[in-house]
Amino acid sequence: MPLRLYNTLTRQKEEFIPLHPPYVGMYVCGPTVYGEPHLGHARAAVVFDVLYRFLRFLGYKVRYVRNITDVGHLESDADEGEDKILKKARLEQIEPIEVAQRYTAMYHQAMDALNVLRPSIEPTATGHIAQQIAMIERILEQGYAYAVNGSVYLDVERYRQDFPYGILSGRNVEELIAGSRELEGQSEKKNPWDFALWKRAEPTHLMQWDSPWGRGYPGWHIECSAMSTHYLGVPFDIHGGGIDLIFPHHEAEIAQAHACFGKDAHYEARYWIHNNFVTIHGQKMSKSLGNFIAVEDVFTGKPPHLSRAYPPMALRFLILQAHYRSTLDFSEEALQAASRAYYRLMSTHARLEEVAPQSYSTFAVQPWRERVLATLEDDLNTAAALALFFEQTDFILKLYRGEEKLTQEDLQLLQRTWREVLEDILGLRRPISVPWQSWKHMVEFLIDLRTRARHEKNYALADAIRDKLKGLGVKLLDFPERTIWEQEEE
Ligand SMILES: [Zn+2]
Structure with missing residues (x-):
């Protein structure tokens, strides 16, 4: 089955066909680095990480570009308000570049922990900046923008004479007109729905560059158009981002690309992929509502939203349990359940690697593997893929106990599928950091000791060993022939 992805541009699932196979160009809007990475950042990063990993698994050579926005993202979408990074720099009394580097480092740290x-x-x-200025100059030459008082704006009315505007979001300009109002200081725009490509900087503005229009700084939208097309050409294969970026950010990107490159831009990317929001108990997450949760808060168990720390893989698992186009409702209960499910799956995974092959098979592995890959090929349905692994937990326990059987070939295929899908594609790490073999030997040595203690009727020692192991997150299951173990949530 070929890979099919939901394309926001056409509002349907489409077969993914790259422009120049085996190469794939993918651009995803990265963070504006003025604050701690939060759950919304984690979700976007994990969703596109899975797409990146899956494309590589399918044999594509992917050039994945994800930017860092370190200038030009203003507080309001209407080209108004302070630059988010400058505002933070003023509040913390540090240089803008210190803000950008501090939060870029935090972003990397959090995403590394999530195995992104x-x-x-x-x-x-x-x-x-040079690529952005060059792009703006070309847009001006084609007549789709105008310079005024040291700023440059895209002329939406002029653009609309040649290209459709609103093609991605499905909004029409009439709606935009109804929703726009003349803001103070915007009178230099021909129309309120024109947007800034370049903004004139006041002399006191801390981030400014020379340009043909005087000193200033770029608009947020032109940054992504310039960086994506510079590294990937026009059009390129996949453009991703959060659903909140569809309008105005991505709509503006498409307009800028066509205003610069003409019809060749062909909607700039072939496939526009958007992940949905994270909500907190059904509410939108925001600092003003007091329900803002940073990624780090999950790892440290910061009150009031969390009562204890959770491993990064619990959060990754929670994200994978939802389809990327559905909202993901976050609560501590949901995180706790995800954490338990993750440990259970990883224990089963470890047990599967201990199974011995037999002379015949009681289960057809190949069709099961195909079902798993088909769920991922169907618009990256990670939730359905995980469900197929859960369905196997009882079977693998029986396999381990010899009640079900697989030939060497089937067993290897099953083990390979678990490793490839859970680790390589879904990016789930094993739960412990000490080498797995050492840990396993230590646990099994203690289980042997306990078995001996029980034979010698030293139940006090046997129970002490069991309790100690439980404290280390190891649960024992006593069967008549032997004791087996699984790792529980820590
Ligand atoms: Zn962007």
């Missing part, structure tokens, strides 16, 4: 692979290229907006 780093992209192939991670360009910063401030490192690509």
Whole structure:
């Protein structure tokens, strides 16, 4: 079955066909680095990490570009308000570059903990001012923008004479007009729905560059157009981001690409993929509602939203348990359940690696493997894929106990599927950091000691060993022939 992805542009699932196989170009909007990474960042990063890993698994050579926005993202979408990074710098009394580097480092740390692979290229907006200026100059030359008082705006009315505007979000300009109002200081725009490509900087503005229009700084939207097309060409295969970026950010990107490159831009990316929000007890997460949860809060168990610390893989698992196009409702109960499920699955995974092959099989592995891969090929349904692994937990316990059987070939295929899907594609790490073999030998040595103690009727010692192991997150299951163990949530 070919990979099918839901394309926001066409509002349907489409077969994924890259422009230049086996190469795939993918651009995802990265963070604006002015604050701690939060659950919304974690979700977007994990969703596109799984897509990146899966494309590689399918044999594609992926160039994955995810930017860092370190200038030009204003507080309001209407080209108004303070630059988010400058505001933070003023509040903390540090340089803007210190803000950007501090929060970029925090972002990397949190995403590394979640086992999110780093992209192939991670360009910063401030490192690509020249490309942005060149793009704006070309847009001006084609007549789709105008310069006024040292700022440059995209002329939406002029653009609409040649290209459809609103093609991604499905909004029409009439709606935009109804929703726009003349804001103070915006009178230099021809129309309120025009948007800034370049903004003139006041002399006191801390981040500014020379340009043909005087000193200033880029608009947020042009940064992504310039960086994506610079590294991936036009059009490229996949453009991703959070659903909140569809309008105005991604709509503006499409307009800028066509205003610059003409029809060749062909909607800039072939497939526009958007992940949905994280809600907190059904509510939108925001600092003003007091329900803001940073990624780090999950790892440290910061009150009031969390009563204890959770391992990063519990959060990754929770994210994978929802389809990326559905909202993900976060609560401590949901996280706790995800954590338990994760440990249970990893114990089964470890047990599967201990199974001995037999001369015949009681289960057809190949069709099961195909079902698992088909769920992922169906618009990356990670939730359905995980459910198929859960369905196998009882079977694998029976396999381990010799009540079900697999030939060497089937067993190896089953073990390979567990490793490839859970570790390589879904990016789940094993729960412990000490080498697995050493840990296993130590646990099994203690289980042997306990068995001996029980034979010698030294039940006090046997129970002490069992309790100690329980404290280490190891649960014992006593069967008549032997005792087996599984790792429980720590
Ligand atoms: Zn972007």
